[in-house]
Amino acid sequence: MRRNLFRQTARWLARPPPCCSTRRTLSTQADRSRSCPYLNARIDATAGANADRDNSLATERLLAADVRRLWHPYTSATQPVPCLAVSHASGVTLTLEDGRELIDGMSSWWAAVHGYAVPELDEAASQQLGSMAHVMFGGLTHRPAVRLAELLVQVTPEPLQRVFLCDSGSIAVEVAIKMALQYWRARGIEGRSRLLTVRGGYHGDTFGAMAVCDPVNGMHAEMFGGVLAKHLFAPRPAPLFGQPCAEKDVEEFATMLREHEHELAAVILEPIVQGAGGMHFYSADYLRRVRELCNQHGLTCLTCVLLILDEIATGFGRTGALFACDHAGIAPDILCLGKALTGGYLTMGATLATDAVAEGASGGRGAVRPVPLMHGPTFMANPLACAVAHASVQLLLATPWQARVRAISAQLEAELRPLAASSAVKDVRVLGAIGVVEMKEPIHMPTVSAMLVERGVWLRPFGRLLYTMPPFIMTAAELRRVTDGMRAVVEATESAQIGSGQRLESDVWRDAQRKPGE
Structure with missing residues (x-):
């Protein structure tokens, strides 16, 4: 047969x-x-x-x-959400198989900061393919990995000196958690196995990362809440970005840190921007106070509570600073990177640590015995990904990215802020190249996505959030198309044209699949 x-x-x-x-x-x-x-x-x-x-x-x-055959992210296999078939991409434009073009206001889940078909990244990939696409990293090394590590140490906050190159942002968080746990265990300090974070966070979809996502309203709570490790959650930071942080704003966090210090391995936060947990922009003063509190708990610097910052979404300029922690003028003990690291070309993550963390976890700084970090992804430090990541970071630094992000931010503020007056809108917020319209009611994603597709725009709303995180190269005219689409959604919601279920998902998506003029 x-x-x-x-x-x-x-x-x-x-x-x-x-x-x-x-x-x-x-x-x-x-x-x-x-x-x-x-x-x-x-x-x-x-x-x-x-x-x-x-x-x-x-x-x-x-x-x-x-x-x-395919099971797409965040979908049911028995009730899949219809997809649009993409043929190719260039600049900020996605071209569908049927010839229609969409302006990508999502940067492919916040990663493609340079857009698509970037000559410098294409060339880096082509050159690396000519010599070596992959080689194991156990017992071997190669020039692309060393060059990338040197560059990352150069551009990240100064205390970070050691680089672990992994294969995704979520794995970068897993590695960070392992580093923190091993930092204590390798030195014979038992019991410090829990993490402290805040509500409203998101750190990835693997088990260690899921355990520090919001335990009540997070996307994993319903299915996996009962089987995840139990960590500690302080309230979501109340003061917003640009606002001062009063002592009462960190009081509960400080209390939890003090009461549980003996069992804490680390604090883990998304700095300034809580992304997939709700697009919440909080005060830089709050982040600064957290760093101070971590430093205060411990008889010496070797017993301070470690601070892990998850910059997977915010790293490489998204908030207007190269790294979001720069807004607070602080440095973490461990830093997680991903998404824009390769400019959206290849999957890759990186976990950076201070010398104190690396040595403490590995055998120095009072460790009881030498201990290897037991993590080794097959595609760790993939040469192709390393070469493209190096080219992407260099390209970012060589371009006027700060001016571009400021221009995007100003335009988002000017064109989205008026939507706050709508009866359907709860809040509008903008930070760097992030624009968010929070609706009062949950968004029906298939309907809204189809409505945007009809206008030549690609966004992916979730919950009550209609938002954009565009590539930094997007022109004012292209961005206007995106914000016009967002405005149209708000106006349609306000007039009850969408959101009340008059049209079936299948009808909306069938219309969206049609070519203009049909």
Whole structure:
């Protein structure tokens, strides 16, 4: 049976695609009718119609296979959300299989800060492919990894000196947690195995990371709350970005830190911006006070509570500073990076640590015995990803990224702030290249996404949040398309055209799949 299946597959693959036979027929007809302009016009029209039909059928088959075989993120396998098929991307534009173009206001989940088809990153990838795409990192090293590590140490806060190159942002958080736990255990200090964080956080979808996401309103709470490690959660930071932080604002955090110091391995926070947990922008003074509190707890610097900062979403300029912790003028003991590290080209993460953490966890600084860090992803320090990441960071530093982010921020403020007057809107907030419109009611994502697609814009709302985190290269005209789309959603919600369930998801997405003019 398997052999027959292979034969059928081979015969199917050997058949020329429909477009080949169509092209041969049309070519013969054209040869016979070169002297007849009218017939030539009919042939051209027929060719165009056939090509459109073939493309349409090919796209339908692609999407059908997608539904049949693929399990997309944050979706049900039994009730999948329909997808749009992307053919290629360039600049800030996604081109769909049917030829439609969408301006990407999401930077592919906040990663593609340079946009798509970036010559410098393409060249870095091409050159590295010419020598070595991958090699294991156990017992071996290579130039791209060393160059990237040197550059990351150069651009991150000064105390961070050691770099662990892993394969995603979530894994960077897992490594950070392991470093913190091992920092105490390697020195014979038992019991310090819990983490302190704040409500409203998000740190990834792997188990260690999920355990420090919001335990009540987080996306993992319902399915996994009962099986995750139990950590400590202080209230979400109350003072907003730009506001001072009073002592009462950190009082409960300080109390929890003091009462549980003997069992704490580390504090972990997203600095300034809590991303997927609610797009909450909090005070730099609050972050500064947390650093001070961590330093105060311990008889010496070796017994202070460690501070882990998760800059996976905020790192590399998103908030207007190179790293969000720069707003507070502080440095963590451990730093997590990802997303924009490779400019959105390849999956990669990095965990940076101070010498004190690295040595304490590994055998120095009073450790009882030398201990290796037991983490080694197969694709850790992948040479191709390292080469592209190095090129991406260099490109960012070589461009006027700060001016670009300031311009994006000013435009988002000017064009989104008026939406705060809408009866459907709870809040509008802007920080750097992040613009958020928080609605009063949950957003029906398929309906709103389809509405935006009709306007040539790609966003992915969640919860009550309609937001954009555009590539830094986006022009004012392109960004205006994005904010116009957001305004249209708000206006439609306000007038009850969406959100009350008048249209089925399938109807909306079927309309969105149609080409203009159909």
